Amino acid sequence: MQYVELVAILAVLQFFFFGFMTGQARRKSGLKAPAITGDDGFERMYRVQINTLETLVAFLPAIFLAGKYWPSLLVAGIGIVYIIGRFIYWRAYINDPAKRGIGFMLSMIPTFVLIALALVGIVLSLITAKA
Template identity: 70%
Template structure:
């Protein structure tokens, strides 16, 4: 389980990094708080941060529950979580450069979330049935 916990905290640190990058984009572009738009470069970074936040709500519980119910497969759960983190970085780089090219990063983020949700659901159901 420590690997799953490590992936969970790395995902939180990644979100923290994206928040810092959004703050940096705000300073560089001159978009004053509380505005959430106003310059294309800031808008792109802000959307990366917000999209990552939206996915974290699904990712973290699915990751931790899949790790709990499939304790013999924590290597797989951690690998799926790592795929999510890599996908978020791919998404970030693509979205900031050209939002039309964000598809690969989005897919690399969503696929592991879906698999982890299914693993967690199966684990919970099997636990209820036993």
Template identity: 60%
Template sequence: MHFVELIAILSVCQFLFFGAMTGRARRRTGLLAPATTGAPEFERMYRVQMNTLELLVAFLPALLIAGTHHNPIWMAAIGSVYLVGRFIYWFAYVRSPSSRGLGFMLSLIPILLLCVFALVGVIGAF
């Protein structure tokens, strides 16, 4: 289970990193809080942070439940694809939002797989 826990905390750290990058973009562009529009560089980084938060809500419980019911090394491996996908998404989105597709799919597919594994594990436990 420690592999699953490692991936879980790394995903939280990744989200915090994206938050720091959003703050950095805010400072660089001079966009004052609470504004969230007005500087494209900031808006792109902000969307990476918010999209990551939106996915994290599904990723973490799916990872932890799947890791409880199935081989934790395999579940952590699937979770690590999510982490890589989020970084690819970040690099692509801040450069050209239309190129974010690969990173998004490498984030979404692991979540869907983990949800299936979690659901099968929970149902099989009855």
């Protein structure tokens, strides 16, 4: 389970890194809080941060639940794909938001796979508990 926990905390640290980068973009742009529009570079980084937060809401419970029922190396490996996908998404969104699709899919597909693994694991455990 430690591999799953490691990947989960790396995903949280990645989110904090994106938050730091958003702060850097705000300083560079000169935008004063609470403004979130007015500078394209800041807006792109802000969207990366917020979209990552939105995906973490599904990713974190999915990875922990899947890790409860399936081998931790398998689950952690799927989680690493999510983290790599988020970095690809970040780089693409900063350079050209229209090209963010691969990074987005590399973070969404692993999340859906983890959700499916968690669901199957839960159902199988319910079935075997009644037998």
